[in-house]
Amino acid sequence: MEEYDVLIIGAGPIGMACGIAAQKAGLKYIIVEKGALVNSLYNYPVFMTFFSTSQKLEIGEVPFVSINPKPNRNEAVEYYRRVAEKFDLQINLFEKVEGVRKIGNGEFEVQTSKRAYRAKNVIISTGFYDVPLLMDIPGENLPKVAHYYKDPHLYAFQNVVVIGANNSGIDAALETYRKGAKVTLVIRGAEIGSYVKYWVRPDIENRIKEGEIKAYFNSEVLAITEDSVTIKTPEETITVENDWVIAMTGYQPDFGMLKKLGVKLDGEYGTAPAYNPETMETNLPGLYLAGVVCGGMDTHKWFIENSRVHAEQIFQHIALRH
Known part of the structure; x- marks a missing residue:
């Protein structure tokens, strides 16, 4: 069984940002993604234009250069692929996480469609675009x-x-x-x-x-x-x-997976994942949320541009714990 300091679920922009932060912290990490790199962006309409400017979509301090005031989907997919290459991010693609459980020593066992892992910390950065309403x-x-x-x-x-x-x-x-x-x-x-x-x-x-x-x-x-x-x-x-x-009726996070992991869901309808906004840690020590998944059904709360900071918050807390 492969062992890591950090296992990140989801290779979207925020999952990648977490991988970059783990790499800079000198931690052994792996990113596991059930689809393609930045899978949600890949599934966006081919000619979609972002609401944000390219600067606000940058991760890892790598400039995102676009000839347009606001970049399009194709430019973004290419940008994040180049970022993955630049940092040589450790990513296993087309590998679905099927189960996560906490074991006696406080670590996590993660079972995927291809193999099993053990990790001291797990970050869920799965977005919401994969589950249509x-x-x-x-x-x-x-x-x-x-x-x-x-x-x-x-x-x-x-x-x-x-x-x-x-x-x-x-x-x-x-x-x-x-x-x-x-x-x-x-x-x-x-x-x-x-x-x-x-x-x-x-x-x-x-x-x-x-x-x-x-x-x-x-x-x-x-x-x-x-x-x-x-x-x-x-x-x-x-x-x-x-x-x-x-x-186009909207999308939602994978609440089934969050419940299975034991993440507490708050709010009137039990659709708001509970986490510490300072550290992004959930009710389970060592299990963190990052990116738009944090908003639950409020899918207009978190975007790439305002959740890039989650990676820094998480790894500051991991450094204090270890």
Whole structure:
């Protein structure tokens, strides 16, 4: 069994930042990732533009140079790959963590899909993008339904229903519309989401105003079939012809894994992981949280730019404990 000072679950930007901090502290570490390097960013839409500037996405004091005021997904994926190369980060990709348990000496045993590890400290930096929020409606499991949106070309000249009021849904609606899709936008609330990027909002509002994208507000999808979607609107329940459904209904952390590990979940609905905001340590000594996973269901609280400091906080505390 391989033994480490620190085992980091998740090779996203914050997991990588933790690996860099471990390396600088002279600790033996390993990063374990169930998918590709920066897997969540890899699954972002191909043409997505970040809200943040490139400087705010930097880790390891490595400059992120972009020719645009705000970098795009492809630039970010390349940047983080180069950072991994620069620091020769120890990362095992396509290896899923299946269990973590604390053993008698206070260390952790970690079982993955490929091997077992022992670690003095474990950092969970798994984000939230891997677990979509489901609608639990008939037809949601049909092949035509996507909870992840990548490239608008697939939807050219098709009848597309997009569900969602925030950035992912609005981007999908606009991009597929510009590839010739007939787009119907279904929004549960009364208006476009407040977090929609400021340079995108006028565009979607004008497309709706001009009738180029049909939008149903205060509405919800009730059922999906092979060739139609049933939508409940404030006035009536309607059925529209449909080829594809892009369900941008949001994502959540892997609460099942957190519960299995023994992380205490607070909040009204038990969806806020408990941790010390000064050290990022959970209720289990030696088990830390880093990055957007800390926000639980409040997925608009933590981002790359404001959670990069978690790595420094964690390793300052580990240094004091050891």
